Structures are given as C-alpha cells and as structure tokens.
Amino acid sequence: MADLLIELFSEEIPARMQANAADALKKLMTDGLVEAGLTYAHAAAFATPRRLVLALQGLSEHSPRLTEERRGPKVGAPEQAIEGFLRGAGVAREALEIRDDKKGQVYIATIVTEGRAAPVIVAEVLERAIRNFPWPKSMRWGSGSLRWVRPLHSILCILSREDGAEVVPLDVDGIVAGNQTRGHRFMAPDAFSVSSFEDYAAKLKRAFVLLDPAERADHIWNEASQMAFAAGLELVEDRGLLSEVAGLVEWPVVLMGRIEERFLDLPPEVLQTSMREHQKFFSVRDPKSGQIVAFVTVANRATVDHGATILAGNQKVLAARLSDAKFFWDNDLRVVLEKGLEAMGAGLSDVTFHNKLGSQADRVARIEALAREIAPLVGADADQVALAAKVAKADLRSEMVGEFPELQGLMGSYYARAAGLPEDVARACVEHYQPLGPSDSVPSAPVSVALALADKLDTLTGFWAIDEKPTGSKDPYALRRAALGVIRLVFGNGVRVSFKGIIQLHKDIVVLDIIAGKHFADEQAAALREARTQLSRARAVSNLNVNAISAAEAAVRKLESDASTTVHEVRAALQLLLNLEADLLTFFHDRLKVHLRDQGIRHDVIDACLAMPGNDDLTLLVKRAEALSAFLKTADGENLLQGFKRANNILSQAEAKDGVEYSFGPDPKLAETDAERALFTALDQAEAAISPAMQAEDFGAAMQAMAGLRAPIDAFFEAVQINAENQILRRNRLNLLHRIREICLQVADLTRVEG
Amino acid sequence: MGERPEIRSQKPQSFQEIILRLQNYWAEQGCAVLQPYDMEVGAGTFHPATTLRALGSRAWAAAYVQPSRRPTDGRYGENPNRLQHYYQYQVIIKPSPPDLQELYLGSLRAIGIDDALHDIRFVEDDWESPTLGAWGLGWEVWCDGMEVSQFTYFQQVGGHDCRPVSGELTYGLERLAMYVLGVDHVMDMPFNAPDARIPLSYGDVFRQTEQEYSRHNFDGADTDKLFQHFKDAEAECQRLLGFDPSDPKLGNRANIMVHPAYDQCIKASHLFNLLDARGVISVTERQAYIGRVRALAKLCADAFVQTEAGGA
Incomplete structure (x- = not known):
C-alpha cells in the first residue's frame, strides 16, 4: 500500500472554477486508477488559487495479473485460421493447448496480462487527466501546445510508503514531475520538497498556504464575524461571496473598515451590491439602525503594519466607487424629481x-x-x-441600473417613491x-x-x-x-x-x-x-x-x-x-x-383533469386535481373508481359491439329488481347533490356524492344480468350504465385514472 | 520563477517619473521601447506592435506608452478619474516567458509598490476585443482592491490562433499613478516633479483639452462627415488589400500594404467610437458597426501572416 499525492501548480485559477476542478481531478484520477486495476481506500481533493491537489490513501502497489483463456479453431483447421488466431491472441504456437470439445478437439490459448506497478499506472492516468481536463475555458501559453486554465508550472506527484517517498516518473510537455512545491507567492516563495500528504499540508501551512478551501472559508467567516461583533456590528451573510473570496487567497487576512458618513444615505442594496460586485467586500450592518455601515475585506497576506496600508488602499478604492454610485443616485433622483419616472424611461425605445x-x-x-x-x-x-x-421598466434607463443591472426593479421602486x-x-x-x-x-x-x-x-x-x-x-x-x-x-x-x-x-x-x-x-x-x-x-x-x-x-x-x-x-x-x-x-x-x-399529485390524476372543459383556467384545474387526488386516496374513492370502471367497461364493450351509443335515458318502470330500483333512486339523489356542488366548484362534495353510488352499483351488478335475453331490458340497463358514466365523468375523466 | 529584483527605491514624485521608471524597467528586461503610434486609438492593443505582431511565429518584445481615446468617457475634466484621453502603458512579449508574472511584479516594485506592504492579487478577467476579433485569458491585477493592470495571454487575434502565445500587460497609467502618488483627483496629479522649475499638474496640461474634446465628442463632431469618413476608411482598407501582392517597383517581389490598410482599420474604429459618443448609433446598429471593423481587422490579420514580419 502507498499514499499518492498530486499537486498541479499553476498561475492563478479563477475562483469560480476551483471547486469543480478539484472534483474533476479526483474523479478523473480515481476512475482511471480503478479502471487500470488499482484500488484505494480514501481520496480527498483540494484547491487554492494556485494549486489543485489530490491525496489518495491506501493505493494498491500493482494491478492484478490477469489470465484469460481463449478458444481457438479446431485441430486440423486451415493453417491461415490458426495463424490468425495466434496473432490475435498474441501467443506462440507451442503455447497452445489442445482440449476436447463437444465437436472435437480445439486449440486453447492462455493469455496472461502481467500486473503493472502503481507508478506506471499513476503516470499514465495523470497525464491523460491533465491533457483532457474539463476546464470551462483553457488556454495555451509560450510556444507550447499544452492547454490548462492558466500556465501550468509544476507537477508534484509522489507515492509515499513507510520507507520513504518515490517520485512518479512523468513528463508532460517538458514539465517533469517532482517532489517540490512552493509556498505563498509573496510570503514564502521558495521551493521545498515534501515526502507525504501530512508533510505537504504542514509545510504549506508554515509557508502561509491553507490548503483546504473549507478551512479558509471558516477562518474568514469566524474572523470577520468576531471583528464585527467586537465593534457592536453584525456581518451580513453571503455564502456565494465567501466561497469566492476563499478562492482568491491562500493566506486569508481579514480586515474591517468603516464606510464614510457621506455614503450612508445610499440604499443599502446599492452599498452591498457595489461592495460585493466590484470589491468583493462583505457588508457589515449596524443591528440598531439596520444600516450598512462597514465592510470586511480579505487580503492575501499579513504585513508588518498589520494591514494598515492595505486597508487604507481598499478604503480609498471604495470611496471612489461609492462616489460613482452616489453620483448615479443623485443624477437619477434629479431626473425623477424634475421630469418624473416615466420620463426616465423615455429612452427605452432605443433599447432592443x-x-x-x-x-x-x-x-x-x-x-x-x-x-x-x-x-x-x-x-x-x-x-x-x-x-x-x-x-x-423606466429604471432600465437609470444610471444606477446601467452600472448595476442586478438592481433593476429595486431602483425603480426607490425612484417611484x-x-x-x-x-x-x-x-x-x-x-x-x-x-x-x-x-x-x-x-x-x-x-x-x-x-x-x-x-x-x-x-x-x-x-x-x-x-x-x-x-x-x-x-x-x-x-x-x-x-x-x-x-x-x-x-x-x-x-x-x-x-x-x-x-x-x-x-x-x-x-x-x-x-x-x-x-x-x-x-x-x-x-x-x-x-x-x-x-x-x-x-x-x-x-x-x-x-x-x-x-x-x-x-x-x-x-x-x-x-x-x-x-x-x-x-x-x-x-x-x-x-x-x-x-x-x-x-x-x-x-x-x-x-x-x-x-405529490400523480400524472394520471392530472391527465384526468386536463381532459375536462375549462382546462385553461389553471386554478380550476388544480382545484379539480387536488380534490380528485385526495378523493382517490380514500376507500370511497377507490371503490367508486372500481365501480365506475366496471360499469364503463361493460357499456363500452356493448357500444362497440352494437355500434350505438346508449345515451337514451333509462326508464325506471322497466326495473325488475329492488337492486335496480335502488340504483335509480341513488342516481337521482346523487345527481341532486352533485349539481349544486359543481355549481359551487366544490369537487370534493361532488365526488362524495358519487361515492354514495358505490354500494347500489355493486348490488346492481350482483342482482342483475345486464345482457338479458329481453332486448328491451338489456337496452334499458345499458342506458342505466350510461347514466352512471355521465355522472361520474362530471369532475374528471376517470377513464384516464390508473388502477 | 527568477530572482526577485530587489528594487526598494523611493516613491516616485510625479506622473512622468512613473512612466520613466516603467520605460527603464522594461528596457532592462529586454523589451524594445517603442514610441506611441501616431494615430487615434482606443487602447494600446491597437498599436500594430501588439495587434499585428501578436500574429505569426516570430519572437517579439516591445513596451510603449500609448495615448488612448475613449470619446464616451469624456467628463469635461471634472470627474476625478474619467478622461476621454488617457495613457496606457503596454508590454507585449512573444512567446510569453514562464516568469511573466514575476517580471510584472518587478515592474510594480520599480514604481514604488512594495509587495511586502500591499495586497496584490490576480483576479480572473478574460479579455475580448470584438472590434479586433481578439481574445485571451488572464486577470485584472488588483493592488489593495484596485485594478492596476490587465494581464492577458493572447489566444486569438483577427480570427487567427496565436502561435506562439503573446503575453500582454496593460497599465492604466493615470489610475496607477494616482494610487502610487496618493492623489484623489487626476487633475491635481503632479505631471513633472513638484519641485521642478515650473511644476505642472496633470490639469495644467490636460484640463482644457478635456473640456474641448468633451464638447467636441458629445456635441461638436459632424456626424454626417464621420459616417462618410467611416465608409471611406473601410473602403480604403479593402482597396489597399485588394492590390496584387507583387510590386513592379521591387522587381515584382511581394509587397502587401498591410500597415497602411491597418491604419484605415484603426481610423474606422476611432470614427465608430466618436459616432457612438455622439449617440447616433442605435443598439442594433452598434453590433453591425463593430462587425464591420472586425471584418477589416480580420482582412489585415489575414494579410499580415503572409508577410515576412508575420512569419511567412
């Protein structure tokens, strides 16, 4: 068993790509290694602005030796066939074995694929990963043709075991893998060598690099929150910004500064957007007034003046930015106050x-x-x-939205007021x-x-x-x-x-x-x-x-x-x-x-409702679907559905057979049995209840009334033979089934409901 | 990564001192220090020393100041940092050397930005010039949260793949100098040394011209003439490149008029910018005009790679 450590060291990787790139490196490597027959226990990938790192534990030393038997031609087959088989299998004639088969004797070749050592496989898989890396955008540099997100400077690739570390032999377009890396660009730029992942992570930390983006993000968040808290303020949460900022620094140093008084009357959204978009600053709020009064910036280094120069510089840039924003705000307000909001939108005819x-x-x-x-x-x-x-839409022509398109609408509401x-x-x-x-x-x-x-x-x-x-x-x-x-x-x-x-x-x-x-x-x-x-x-x-x-x-x-x-x-x-x-x-x-x-509403339930008239009234449609869905979950609903289906099936078959529609009203006088008469009564009662419920769009009540039909329908089927010898009785009974169908189809097309 | 040049010199005192230090620094790094191109351009990239020389296989290294004009940015000299005429410092090295970032950081030290005290960051910013049909990947460089340079590895120019790749650095000189000198309004910035016999501020040199050109760009320029000039420049560019390459006066050797044609492309681009500032180009037309300039840039690039300097 060995542990594998890979570091791809490049010029600054865009923050937004780092997390995906770390995942991709892990996937490409582990998939490739496993496919080549190696196993591993655990894999973890990390990214900083300048490095992609993969640490694999418990990698097997060899891929297994594989033995495959291949059946060849029959003994006595034409010479060309045997030659062809030997070429394909890559074995010598004398290595062939002869075995008995159902149809006689055949040649058998035993093909042995030797296991390969981990370093060879790692080199091969890593080279393929580098050459086929799924960057959203990649580039060439210098005179080379290799592509990477930004120029790739070095590859660290070692297999470490208890007795020491071995550099994996690999050369990608002149970049030779080694066991060296560098620390922070400014604070510890010199090269050093490492012997394992633990050694690497520890030495990086001493060289002012926090390898794990989650650790950097936590550090930033904790420091910033504490700093805000100590000043009686609170940090405004912004997860997206946090992960972006963590991707911009290897050694985060958190600094907090105040926003100048003269900018505090800008809308808080403007302050926040300007600071986040342009400067990647976090906003800090005064919990008493709710105003944004301060900012947090994250530098990539510690300095002897404890960040004083850096903070002063950032504050100055912010002042310039907010002056712009204030300028836009004042100009927009002037236009609105002098000419009205509609006039601000006058130029919309020029915007395609x-x-x-x-x-x-x-x-x-x-x-x-x-x-x-x-x-x-x-x-x-x-x-x-x-x-x-x-x-x-008038604010689309405001200067503020011209600068910050994401504030569209919001600025409009400020200007409207x-x-x-x-x-x-x-x-x-x-x-x-x-x-x-x-x-x-x-x-x-x-x-x-x-x-x-x-x-x-x-x-x-x-x-x-x-x-x-x-x-x-x-x-x-x-x-x-x-x-x-x-x-x-x-x-x-x-x-x-x-x-x-x-x-x-x-x-x-x-x-x-x-x-x-x-x-x-x-x-x-x-x-x-x-x-x-x-x-x-x-x-x-x-x-x-x-x-x-x-x-x-x-x-x-x-x-x-x-x-x-x-x-x-x-x-x-x-x-x-x-x-x-x-x-x-x-x-x-x-x-x-x-x-x-x-x-949680089933597609067949929706289809049953879509088949009803008025399906372009979405609210009505959903009311129907919700009622039907709820009804079908009850025992009454399930029973009624079965009763309806039985009636409908018999009716449909008869209609298909006879080529007529039995829509002529049934005559109660022709009812022979109590069950039949009871069904007539039940249908009359149901109809009387359903009609007002439908008027009121109370689909639940309508279906409840239908549910009352279940017992009479069952009793009817029990007692009565639909296809009676007497054609008058048969027609009347089919017409009766038609009434059931008509009543039951009032809320939804139950024929489309499954089950 | 090479050795870090240990330049811990004093802070510069004036705008021109910053320019001089950059000139010296890049001369020491082996760049040919060129002079500005003698035409109106929107950015240092338009100088043929960048646009054309980024094409073809021949090695190249140049640095120069380029006065640049962005007519829509005119603010009558009143805005603290917006100007319709400003200076860019441009460095182009082909093929891009492996230590280009280090070389760049050295240039910041040369003008007094000590990276032990400042926070310098390379923040993703991909560069694209629709008018030049060019793009590259790189960063904007931040110093304490302020963008001080643009750093690009050219991938394509005029629709041609760059092989080898050029590394391009662009410094917005006024903004950078204001930062280094600690000045809040560009017009207050010392142009020459404050203790010179006749100390001049940036405003002494440029306030009046900013006023005049702002009026010109927004109100004065004759748009009918500008439209006409645009068409003329476009036609002239195409006409010059339509000549048979063989030149009878050179014994019928090839002599393609790439640079004269490219001048017309530059002209067309600036005329478009002026028309844009005058507000007479609608949003939909805009794309069409940009496309027309790009078509010229592409013609010039196609022609340049057939010339000696283009590595043919």
Whole structure:
C-alpha cells in the first residue's frame, strides 16, 4: 500500500472554477486508477488559487495479473485460421493447448496480462487527466501546445510508503514531475520538497498556504464575524461571496473598515451590491439602525503594519466607487424629481428587447395593454396597474441600473417613491419581476400580481409568436421559468382566468409589433441603399478594386436574402399564431404537471383533469386535481373508481359491439329488481347533490356524492344480468350504465385514472 | 520563477517619473521601447506592435506608452478619474516567458509598490476585443482592491490562433499613478516633479483639452462627415488589400500594404467610437458597426501572416 499525492501548480485559477476542478481531478484520477486495476481506500481533493491537489490513501502497489483463456479453431483447421488466431491472441504456437470439445478437439490459448506497478499506472492516468481536463475555458501559453486554465508550472506527484517517498516518473510537455512545491507567492516563495500528504499540508501551512478551501472559508467567516461583533456590528451573510473570496487567497487576512458618513444615505442594496460586485467586500450592518455601515475585506497576506496600508488602499478604492454610485443616485433622483419616472424611461425605445419583438418601449406598451385586461381579474385598479406598467421598466434607463443591472426593479421602486407615486406602484416596480426562481416569493399585492402576470405572459406570447420556444436543455429566454412564475402567481393568489382567452387577445398586439417590423426593416432598407451606393461608386471609380465590388455585391445579395427571410419570418409567425394559444397552453400544462408532481399529485390524476372543459383556467384545474387526488386516496374513492370502471367497461364493450351509443335515458318502470330500483333512486339523489356542488366548484362534495353510488352499483351488478335475453331490458340497463358514466365523468375523466 | 529584483527605491514624485521608471524597467528586461503610434486609438492593443505582431511565429518584445481615446468617457475634466484621453502603458512579449508574472511584479516594485506592504492579487478577467476579433485569458491585477493592470495571454487575434502565445500587460497609467502618488483627483496629479522649475499638474496640461474634446465628442463632431469618413476608411482598407501582392517597383517581389490598410482599420474604429459618443448609433446598429471593423481587422490579420514580419 502507498499514499499518492498530486499537486498541479499553476498561475492563478479563477475562483469560480476551483471547486469543480478539484472534483474533476479526483474523479478523473480515481476512475482511471480503478479502471487500470488499482484500488484505494480514501481520496480527498483540494484547491487554492494556485494549486489543485489530490491525496489518495491506501493505493494498491500493482494491478492484478490477469489470465484469460481463449478458444481457438479446431485441430486440423486451415493453417491461415490458426495463424490468425495466434496473432490475435498474441501467443506462440507451442503455447497452445489442445482440449476436447463437444465437436472435437480445439486449440486453447492462455493469455496472461502481467500486473503493472502503481507508478506506471499513476503516470499514465495523470497525464491523460491533465491533457483532457474539463476546464470551462483553457488556454495555451509560450510556444507550447499544452492547454490548462492558466500556465501550468509544476507537477508534484509522489507515492509515499513507510520507507520513504518515490517520485512518479512523468513528463508532460517538458514539465517533469517532482517532489517540490512552493509556498505563498509573496510570503514564502521558495521551493521545498515534501515526502507525504501530512508533510505537504504542514509545510504549506508554515509557508502561509491553507490548503483546504473549507478551512479558509471558516477562518474568514469566524474572523470577520468576531471583528464585527467586537465593534457592536453584525456581518451580513453571503455564502456565494465567501466561497469566492476563499478562492482568491491562500493566506486569508481579514480586515474591517468603516464606510464614510457621506455614503450612508445610499440604499443599502446599492452599498452591498457595489461592495460585493466590484470589491468583493462583505457588508457589515449596524443591528440598531439596520444600516450598512462597514465592510470586511480579505487580503492575501499579513504585513508588518498589520494591514494598515492595505486597508487604507481598499478604503480609498471604495470611496471612489461609492462616489460613482452616489453620483448615479443623485443624477437619477434629479431626473425623477424634475421630469418624473416615466420620463426616465423615455429612452427605452432605443433599447432592443429582441430584434423581432421590438424595443423595450414597445414591450412596455404591450404589457400595459395586457395588464389592464388582467387588472379586474385580480382585484386591482386598472389605472393604477397601467401607471405601474408605464414606469416599471423606466429604471432600465437609470444610471444606477446601467452600472448595476442586478438592481433593476429595486431602483425603480426607490425612484417611484421619490417621484411620489403610490406605494402599490412602487412595489410593483420591483415585484413584477417576481417570482424569479422556484424559491423566490410570490407577490400578493393586486397591482404587482397584475403586472407580473402581464410581464410574463407578454414574454411567453412574444417568443411563441416568433417560434423561439425552449427545446431540450436550451431555454435562453428563461421561458420555463416565466411559465412556472405564471403558475405560481395564479395559485398563490387564486386567480381565475381563461388563459386561452387572454392569450388570444394579446397575440394580436404582439403580431402587430412583429409585422410592423420597424426595428429592422428601416435599417435594412438603409443598409441596402448604402450597399448599392458603394457598389456603383466602386464600379465608377476603379476596376482594380475587386474586393470592394465583390464585398458590396455580397452585401446586396445578403440584404436581399435577409429581406426575403423577413417576409418568410412574418409569414411563419402568422402561421404560428393560428395555434399559439393551444400550443402555449400545452406548455403551461407541462409546467403544471412538473409543479403538481412535486406536490405529490400523480400524472394520471392530472391527465384526468386536463381532459375536462375549462382546462385553461389553471386554478380550476388544480382545484379539480387536488380534490380528485385526495378523493382517490380514500376507500370511497377507490371503490367508486372500481365501480365506475366496471360499469364503463361493460357499456363500452356493448357500444362497440352494437355500434350505438346508449345515451337514451333509462326508464325506471322497466326495473325488475329492488337492486335496480335502488340504483335509480341513488342516481337521482346523487345527481341532486352533485349539481349544486359543481355549481359551487366544490369537487370534493361532488365526488362524495358519487361515492354514495358505490354500494347500489355493486348490488346492481350482483342482482342483475345486464345482457338479458329481453332486448328491451338489456337496452334499458345499458342506458342505466350510461347514466352512471355521465355522472361520474362530471369532475374528471376517470377513464384516464390508473388502477 | 527568477530572482526577485530587489528594487526598494523611493516613491516616485510625479506622473512622468512613473512612466520613466516603467520605460527603464522594461528596457532592462529586454523589451524594445517603442514610441506611441501616431494615430487615434482606443487602447494600446491597437498599436500594430501588439495587434499585428501578436500574429505569426516570430519572437517579439516591445513596451510603449500609448495615448488612448475613449470619446464616451469624456467628463469635461471634472470627474476625478474619467478622461476621454488617457495613457496606457503596454508590454507585449512573444512567446510569453514562464516568469511573466514575476517580471510584472518587478515592474510594480520599480514604481514604488512594495509587495511586502500591499495586497496584490490576480483576479480572473478574460479579455475580448470584438472590434479586433481578439481574445485571451488572464486577470485584472488588483493592488489593495484596485485594478492596476490587465494581464492577458493572447489566444486569438483577427480570427487567427496565436502561435506562439503573446503575453500582454496593460497599465492604466493615470489610475496607477494616482494610487502610487496618493492623489484623489487626476487633475491635481503632479505631471513633472513638484519641485521642478515650473511644476505642472496633470490639469495644467490636460484640463482644457478635456473640456474641448468633451464638447467636441458629445456635441461638436459632424456626424454626417464621420459616417462618410467611416465608409471611406473601410473602403480604403479593402482597396489597399485588394492590390496584387507583387510590386513592379521591387522587381515584382511581394509587397502587401498591410500597415497602411491597418491604419484605415484603426481610423474606422476611432470614427465608430466618436459616432457612438455622439449617440447616433442605435443598439442594433452598434453590433453591425463593430462587425464591420472586425471584418477589416480580420482582412489585415489575414494579410499580415503572409508577410515576412508575420512569419511567412
């Protein structure tokens, strides 16, 4: 047994790639070693900004010696066949054995693969891992052709045993594996050799490198929290930033500084975003006021002045950054106060949303129209919703959002309040983007709900109209997220709306924008004219200038084909529009199935409900599905399902056989037995109870009433022969079964329920 | 990693001293110290000493100051660190040497940034120039949280793979100098030594020009003419590269006019920047214009690799 230690030492690896790279190294090596016949007891991988490390314990010394017997041709087979067999097996003629077989005597070759020593296998597997490493982006450097995330400087690869360490012989494009590494870039840059993983980790620590990213992260978090606590403040948690910062340093030194007074009136989100995005600072809050008042930065070294120079420098950079932010904030506020929030969004007509769907201004106009339609359905004031629609995207033109796109919406709400707009409108500015993901909260304020629905439905209708639907794993416009957002908004607020109707209404507006095509038709025309001018000038001026002429000609050809493409696209869009709402509804249903399955509702239950009318009212659909799902879990539900299926099967068979539908009402006078008469009564009673329940959309009560049919149905089947000799009686009984079917299918299509 | 040059000299006193120290340092490291390119460019990368010389197989090492213009960044000389005209210091070495990071850190020591007191970090930042059809991987270098340089290993230029790879260093000189000199507003920065016979600040040299050019870039420049110049530069670049390579005046030896054509590409790029500052290019048009400049850069790169300097 030996322990294997590998270190790949390079220039700085991007923080975001380190964890995956450590995992990949572990997987590539362990898979490769195991495949080559070695075993190991334990593996651990680590990463720092400059190294990827793998430590393997208990690696076997050899791969096993393998023996394989291979059956060859019969004795006396043609010479060529025997020669061929020998070549294939790689054995000599005299090594062949002759054995008796069912069909006579055959040659048997015994092929022995010798076990190989661990160092040979390690070298082979490691070289393959290095050459095929799954970096998201890799590069070449110098004159070489090796690829790595950044230049690879050295490889440490040793097998250590009780009697000492052995360097694994390996040379990858001139980088020869050894037993040496280096410490911290600045604090201990000299090379040193190591003999085992324990030795390596200990020496690294002495050389100011904490190998384990989790240890670095813990250290940063603990130090920073204590420092904040000591100052009567609290650190704002940020896991993503913590792991990123831990990937930027080998020797974390935590420093805390105050934010200058003059910046404290900036919104806390602005302070946090600016510090996190630009400087990778943690925010520190004053628990009394809730304000962000300080920051924590993490340096990669200790200094004789205990970080004073570093902290002063960082503070200065922060001041410059926050001056910018304050400048943006003041400018934005001035625009809003002088001209209003809507005016800030005036430039949205210059911002392309999608080249086939027009500008952001076009989109805002569409959303406004749609939001007005939705407003009464969610109990919102239509004028207020329209106002919110007009201003909700205005902050995309603010200087602050230009600098920090992730603050879109949030800045809008600040600016809306500054502009004196109603609180509901201000809230809608930020909330209309929600829910952003499956874990994000769902807005409940009516204005926000109306706008959020309009925003998402416009996106979906638009991209459906230009045939940019998600396919497989590709969903560049996050349309699945938008659809799920709609579903959650609808359920979260019990919104009742016919999606088919609303999308049908909206697609007309969308298609007008597409056909207007004003956002590319003009440009194309201009470019076409320009190309023609160039072409004629080139021809007039010179016949030497072949390049210009051919370039212009190519341009003209391209533009002409673009133009015909445009026409084609508009036609295709019109075609798509025919079935857009049905197609989009199917997409919603697919999302809904995923959503409901996560809540434990079976797919066949959903299918049974989808088959009912009004399935584009998602809230109704879910009410139905939930009631059915709950009902089927009860004994009554299970029984009724069986009774229904029995009745339905007999009826369907008879209908198929006779080629008629037995939908003529059964006559109680023809009932012969008590059981039959009891069923008539039960059906009348059930119907009387079901009808008002259905009116009230109380599917539970309706199904409860159906459940009461179970016993009479069973008794009926027990006592009565459906296929009676008397054709009048038979028809009447089949018509009776039809009544059962009709009643039972009122809530859901039970034929689709399994079991 | 080579020996660490032990430069613990005094802090520099002025903007120009920082430039002079960088010039000396990179001269000592064996770079040809070139002069700025005599055209308006957006960044030091546009200098043919970088863009073109990064192509082909021949070794190369150069360092130079490049005045750079970003018309949209004009702030009439009022913003503490935004300028429409500023200086970049550019170093390019091909093939990239294995100790390039160490060499770079040496240059910081040379201008008075002592890494025993400062926190210097290499933070992922991949570089891409859509107008040059170029990209590379590298970092922005942080000193105490401030970006002081861009460090890139060129992978592609003008659509061509770089073989060997060049290492490129770009220092934003004003920002770096303000940091080293401890100045808060660029216009207050001493340009020459504060105890010179006639001490001049950065503002003494550039405040007025920043005002004039800001007005020019945002309001003054004649956009119709600029559009026309753009087209002319584009056509001229293509025309020059359309010539038959064989030059009768050189006994029909090949003589492709790559550099003159590339000048037109640079011109087109700057004209586009001016038009952009004037706000007359819409978002969708923007991509098209960038594509047109890139097409020129690509033509120039295609031609350069057929020349002697391009390693043909």
